């Protein structure tokens with residue numbers, strides 16, 4: 001099953017590219033378009049009302065979409081991990097069930113669980129393709145850093161558990177082996193990274209031809225690579241047409257500076273995909289299909 005994701009700083013066109021590609025490809029196969037941007041605009045771009053549960057988008061051929069907000073993620077976390085966490089904690093500590101609520105709202109839990117939600121959808125085989133519109137760069141990197149930390153903490157948890165096993169067994173209240181659960185969680189974290197570093201995952205870095213966006217893109221690219229996740233494609237969006245007016249200032253100066261930055265992108269990333277600044281609004285099915293033509297040659 002393929003996963004295509006869009007990463008980058010805010011306002012560069014991640015959601016537009018994700019929605020346009022999804023709209024186009026959903027003419028041929030079933031596509032799930034999913035966003036976990038905390039301030040999502042996917043509903044506006046598709047001109048529909050989305051919820052956290054994937055639903056078929058009316059007026060589109062075979063497109064399903066979901067906007068996963070934090071509350072929904074917390075609820076999903078509780079139903080997936082709540083009991084297990086309660087089981088482990090209550091086998092050593094005199095805690096009440098409301099500890100589940102408390103932990104579900106701890107910082108980082110919902111971010112980290114978001115990756116799990118994507119992973120489960122990816123594994124489910126319900127769609128031919130999943131297209132994932134990520135939050136602006138800092139948010140999505142936070143997600144990955146948390147996942148990585150969680151993974152190393154779980155390794156520590158296993159070691160600690162083994163060291164204390166004899167003692168813990170004496171005071172333990174419940175049945176079953178917490179080590180099994182901790183190991184399952186660890187495997188899950190590992191699988192999530194395997195999904196992201198899988199060659200079937202096409203990761204797109206979306207950017208614009210501006211100095212700051214250039215720097216953000218480079219940082220994002222190297223941080224992802226450090227985590228073993230490769231970029232498949234760099235998309236430079238909103239590029240002005242260099243032939244429109246060669247003598248109009250400040251337009252001509254802006255065009256010149258964009259072209260210079262474009263050269264730098266091409267030097268580092270090889271052939272980047274260039275999308276022009278369009279004069280129509282890339283929203284709704286028609287607008288998105290029109291926009292998707294710029295993307296298609298390379299997908």
Ligand SMILES: Nc1ncnc2c1ncn2[C@@H]1O[C@H](COP(=O)(O)OP(=O)(O)O)[C@@H](O)[C@H]1O
Pocket residue numbers: 008009010011012013014015016017041237238239275276277278279281282
């Ligand atoms: N190539 C383009 N030409 C003109 N406007 C664009 C282009 N790509 C995106 N936009 C517009 O830019 C704004 C930001 O795009 P959006 O996809 O929401 O960015 P992001 O998801 O990265 O925050 C939207 O109003 C969108 O319609």
Ligand SMILES: [Mg+2]
Pocket residue numbers: 014015016037041133
């Ligand atoms: Mg967006």
